[in-house]
Amino acid sequence: MIEIKNINKRFKKQWALNAITASFQKGQVVSLIGPNGSGKTTLLKSILGLVRPDSGSIYFQGQLIDRSVAYRKQIGYMPQIGRYPDNMKIGQLFDMIRSIRKDHPKSDNELYAGFGLDGMADKTMRSLSGGTRQKVSATLAFLFDPDVFILDEPTAGLDPLSSEILKEKILQEKEKGKLVLITSHVLSDLEDLTTDVMYLHEGKILVHKPFAELQDITGEEKLSKVIAHLMKHSLSLQENTLSTIPTNK
Numbered sequence: 044m045i046e047i048k049n050i051n052k053r054f055k056k057q058w059a060l061n062a063i064t065a066s067f068q069k070g071q072v073v074s075l076i077g078p079n080g081s082g083k084t085t086l087l088k089s090i091l092g093l094v095r096p097d098s099g100s101i102y103f104q105g106q107l108i109d110r111s112v113a114y115r116k117q118i119g120y121m122p123q124i125g126r127y128p129d130n131m132k133i134g135q136l137f138d139m140i141r142s143i144r145k146d147h148p149k150s151d152n153e154l155y156a157g158f159g160l161d162g163m164a165d166k167t168m169r170s171l172s173g174g175t176r177q178k179v180s181a182t183l184a185f186l187f188d189p190d191v192f193i194l195d196e197p198t199a200g201l202d203p204l205s206s207e208i209l210k211e212k213i214l215q216e217k218e219k220g221k222l223v224l225i226t227s228h229v230l231s232d233l234e235d236l237t238t239d240v241m242y243l244h245e246g247k248i249l250v251h252k253p254f255a256e257l258q259d260i261t262g263e264e265k266l267s268k269v270i271a272h273l274m275k276h277s278l279s280l281q282e283n284t285l286s287t288i289p290t291n292k
């Protein structure tokens with residue numbers, strides 16, 4: 044569904060993405076994991092066309108995304124930090140977005156109600172707490188039943204109940220066979236969702252494999268333990284020789 048062929052991105056001397064080649068398919072929930080600054084957001088923004096790689100190509104459903112914007116309608120994007128007009132009220136923001144998407148008259152309002160945004164329609168965006176702003180971003184990402192979700196730290200700042208509501212929604216979409224690309228530093232939030240793991244380090248892919256395969260390689264069950272095990276043996280990772288990693292079995 045998404046093919047990435049040898050993309051590179053440098054910000055001055057800093058490599059944000061270094062020779063990234065990968066493909067993502069329907070039905071996968073790919074957890075992008077890695078330290079701060081490892082390139083996760085840059086990779087997601089490159090797929091969205093918000094960052095232009097210095098070289099390489101990205102294909103969405105077989106079409107080169109270069110200079111195309113139409114494909115973005117098929118992606119629900121939740122940015123790390125949502126930016127909205129300060130004086131716009133929540134209700135006005137949703138009315139505006141719905142009016143722009145006339146091609147999609149039916150919107151999915153489950154999160155709007157689930158997060159209680161209907162009771163805050165008159166609040167201005169500038170007055171919202173960080174968590175409520177996240178709820179607005181999450182609700183917008185799911186509004187038009189997209190085929191692909193790009194969720195950049197979606198649960199950051201959400202209270203435990205709201206975080207569960209969002210995770211449940213992502214699970215539902217996974218079960219419908221959608222493709223989800225998700226980042227989080229809270230690995231327990233990814234536990235029940237992940238089908239595939241991509242581990243980035245200094246702009247390079249160190250691991251991109253099905254979660255089940257990594258569980259097998261490491262002998263660990265939980266995502267946090269799998270990642271810890273891989274990190275402990277990061278030298279083998281850098282050499283891309285997962286087979287040399289001792290298993291815990």
Ligand SMILES: Nc1ncnc2c1ncn2[C@@H]1O[C@H](COP(=O)(O)OP(=O)(O)OP(=O)(O)O)[C@@H](O)[C@H]1O
Nearest residue numbers: 054057058059077078079080081082083084085086
């Ligand atoms: N617009 C920009 N200008 C300059 N450098 C940038 C820009 N965007 C990203 N970078 C740099 O690119 C590298 C990768 O950043 P990126 O935001 O993709 O990392 P990340 O893995 O998403 O980090 P985090 O976990 O902190 O969100 C970092 O060194 C960052 O400083």
